[in-house]
Amino acid sequence: MAANSFGKVFRITTFGESHGKGVGAVIDGCPPGIPLSEDDFVSEMARRRPGRTPVDTPRSEPDRVEIFSGVFEGVTVGTPIALFIRNQDVKSAPYEILRRLFRPGHADYTYFKKYGHFDFRGGGRSSARETAARVAAGVIAQKILAPVEIRIAAYTLEMGGIRAEHIDLDAVHKNPFYCPDVAVVDKMGEVLSRAREAGDSIGGIVEVRITGCPAGLGEPVFDKLSADLAKGVMSVGAVKGIEIGAGFGAARLKGSQNNDPITPTGFVTNHAGGILGGISNGDDIVLRAAIKPIPSIMMAQETIDREGRPARLKLEGRFDTSAVPRIVPVLKAMAAIVLVDHYLRSKSLW
Ligand SMILES: Cc1cc2nc3c(=O)[nH]c(=O)nc-3n(C[C@H](O)[C@H](O)[C@H](O)COP(=O)(O)O)c2cc1C
Numbered sequence: 001m002a003a004n005s006f007g008k009v010f011r012i013t014t015f016g017e018s019h020g021k022g023v024g025a026v027i028d029g030c031p032p033g034i035p036l037s038e039d040d041f042v043s044e045m046a047r048r049r050p051g052r053t054p055v056d057t058p059r060s061e062p063d064r065v066e067i068f069s070g071v072f073e074g075v076t077v078g079t080p081i082a083l084f085i086r087n088q089d090v091k092s093a094p095y096e097i098l099r100r101l102f103r104p105g106h107a108d109y110t111y112f113k114k115y116g117h118f119d120f121r122g123g124g125r126s127s128a129r130e131t132a133a134r135v136a137a138g139v140i141a142q143k144i145l146a147p148v149e150i151r152i153a154a155y156t157l158e159m160g161g162i163r164a165e166h167i168d169l170d171a172v173h174k175n176p177f178y179c180p181d182v183a184v185v186d187k188m189g190e191v192l193s194r195a196r197e198a199g200d201s202i203g204g205i206v207e208v209r210i211t212g213c214p215a216g217l218g219e220p221v222f223d224k225l226s227a228d229l230a231k232g233v234m235s236v237g238a239v240k241g242i243e244i245g246a247g248f249g250a251a252r253l254k255g256s257q258n259n260d261p262i263t264p265t266g267f268v269t270n271h272a273g274g275i276l277g278g279i280s281n282g283d284d285i286v287l288r289a290a291i292k293p294i295p296s297i298m299m300a301q302e303t304i305d306r307e308g309r310p311a312r313l314k315l316e317g318r319f320d321t322s323a324v325p326r327i328v329p330v331l332k333a334m335a336a337i338v339l340v341d342h343y344l345r346s347k348s349l350w
Pocket of ligand 1: 237295318319323326
């Protein structure tokens, strides 16, 4: 696999599999002088860990981030920062069946077709366990962005068809679903529990909102800010679509409705989602990602074995009922990684 690195100046490489010794990230291009300790990772890592909702995978990982290099006397030194997160609660036996059978909706079939030999335990490299490394790298990205007041919020806009109608950022971290609308939190919980009881899973929509981004970030034509955000977000497992600003809704608007009038004090509306021509325009950057339902479900499903013979698969491993709450900090981290890369690229020009 030769595509495990992302970013041009702030460049992250992730490594590790779900049931190997651990996962981690190497970050090259982090400027010197950023205060950094292992404690800095604790709160963001806790947001991605399972166990916030009763229907998360019962796998219980401490997700403690160890810093192997790049930090001296509590401050980054500009050399590669290696972060390691040990896998400690690994139970591979229930996954033995995946040595033979492919999970519908998961990556087993395509990994087999591409690599032939791969670590299928717990999803191996295609497991969401890999996203722990992204969240850790995202913590460093957010530390660089904070002093320049580029801030990122992410939340569950919709889960199992229940949509937040009201966005209150103060509410996001006060409920297990990262829902910004307290009025629908219980309904989200019900729909999630019902899916679990039925042995099924659900998807949803996550919104990411970036405030304080100055105009001018983004590198036309191939490294447009919108293009890199899309790539960063779409590289996370279970993400099936992304829209920026009015997104797919813009296809049904007229120019007179979709254009954001410009005044001396700023844009009147924000259908552009903060990006024009691939360059930030100074307004809030708003994107939404569509998250598919978790492929691992408890119902028996039709599949084939490695020889192509028909089979039935009834899974017994440990899995989430929805990726949605747990993916929220992952998408926030990916947005931060893209933003910091472009921020550092813009600084190297001026
Ligand atoms: C935070 C998060 C948690 C996930 N949890 C599970 C899980 O418990 N079981 C599962 O089968 N897939 C889970 N997934 C989804 C798979 O990783 C994903 O569907 C798989 O890698 C196939 O990739 P694709 O859906 O992008 O095609 C999770 C994804 C994320 C981002």
